[in-house]
Amino acid sequence: MGLALMSQLAWHDYRADARLSACAVLALVAVLAPLLVLFGLKFGLISSLTERLERDPAVREIVPLGGARFSAEVIAELAARADVAFAVPRTRQIAATAELSIAESSTAESSAGERGVTVEMIPTAAGDPLVPPQLLPLPANSVLLSQRAAEKLGVKVGDSLSAAFGRQVNGRPEYQRTELKVQGILPLSAFARDALFAPLQLLEAAEDYRDGLAVPTFGWRGNSQAREQARVYPSFRLYAEDLEAVEVLRRYFAARNLEVATQADAIAQVRSLSRNLSVVFWIIAGLALGGAFAAMTASALAAVERKRRALSVLRLLGFSSTALVAFVVWQALYTGIFGLLLAWGLYGAAEVGLNRLFQQTPGEYACRLLLSHYLLALLATLLCSGLAAASGGWRAAQIEASEGLRDV
Structure with a gap:
């Protein structure tokens, strides 16, 4: 019951700090939207090239010499x-x-x-x-x-x-x-x-x-x-x-x-391109997510310091350390959810524009994400948000009830 109540308190406090919350959301969107577009391009291009090879029987022909x-x-x-x-x-x-x-x-x-x-x-x-x-x-x-x-x-x-x-x-x-x-x-x-x-x-x-x-x-x-x-x-x-x-x-x-003649070299080139693009994507994603993680961690710590008195009052009212940690984590999850929803919307607009610009054959996509990719992005965002807020939650758990009485 305490955790459910804490989620409501975290939401009301999140709404009360609307400007700061919006800044946190936009900062997350600035990282997620380009990553989604980059991965969509990588997946769409490689998938289109692979499907094109699979549709062409000549690529699968083996000619004896x-x-x-x-x-x-x-x-x-x-x-x-x-x-x-x-x-x-x-x-x-x-x-x-x-x-x-x-x-x-x-x-x-x-x-x-x-x-x-x-x-x-x-x-x-x-x-x-x-x-x-x-x-x-x-x-x-x-x-x-x-x-x-x-x-x-x-x-x-x-x-x-x-x-x-x-x-x-x-x-x-x-x-x-x-x-x-x-x-x-x-x-x-x-x-x-x-x-x-x-x-x-x-x-x-x-x-x-x-x-x-x-x-x-x-x-x-x-x-x-x-x-x-x-x-x-x-x-x-x-x-x-x-x-x-x-x-x-x-x-x-x-x-x-x-000795036979095959298109093994062309197939290997597409697979090599896929591996190279994957390496480039994960390097960029690692750097971007690392920066976002550090920013979210700093934001959580700053929020705890800013709301230290309010959190100490909650401790005075009998909320446990777990509830205080949940307060900070819930707010981070709200930021992650809203940031991801906005990033999905921006990616959708970019996907439509890129496919209209670069599509050469009906049924092929220059930029594309599957449902599994959206679910993976959701899971990764929530996990990253929760872990980033953990440090702020740990700091909130250290607050003593007596701190709320000093300023009374």
Whole structure:
């Protein structure tokens, strides 16, 4: 009951010294508001950079270098790893090209029928991070085009294409054609070159045909003898599950003497920037909070000296040392709460202005704080205020009741 009553007495006394209380609040706001803005910028920028990296599949791509050879079983084992989001074999690059033109049955304009574009063929399958999930898996004889290739051919989704594959047999050129349906068109953000995304079966058929073999699936003539050995692939398309997995996979391949190209350096730079900004923030925050703590401690001691007679009268009335300490602490907590509320308001205005000024992509933030950050700021402010007032409270606890009678 004494502590509850003391909180009310502390509040009334706090209101009575409104000017001094307001000065204490503004002094605290001068420290808290810049710290909140600084941390909001640090968190918002790093979060936006990290989210941008996570949204870009190219950052998570692992590209093998050199003349490696992979069996279908090895690539299947890679695809089954928990840190791999997608993996599919790639055929030889020289065999993975096609001459595309408008098929006669296409609904595209006839003037576009004479256009022809050489594109690289890229294998795709369910789970491909470059392709919207609703477009996969592809139906038979259906492909996806990059936006550049579609623009050069003048086709749209649903049109038909004629794909030509050439080879040399005894110095004589031969060609086979197959009709493909455009199932979808990938935007420039997904793939910027002239390309055709197709099931692995089409790429293997083109490779077999160019190796002189017959391809019964498409009715292409050639040597009817099957491959003497199991098919091997010179490369693969592989994407890590997340940013952390990129470095894990790089070390995995390095341990097997396989050189790969990754974006591990770009990811490491963002993480290094985050660590460096954290160090800078905590140095500034430590200095600012240290100064604020010293100022609040001095303010509490000064308040006790200024109200020494009133506190001694309270002691004379029977309030305990704990109650006197609570009196000083309560007033410090009032300062902390009002200072933090005002600092939150100023931060909110700064956040809106900074995001409007620096926002480049919808959904990204230059300055941002989460609810957990607000709660952490509240806890830290109240704790710092209470500890700063403890010295003044200890001084108040030393006041004797007799001191209140000397001035009577």
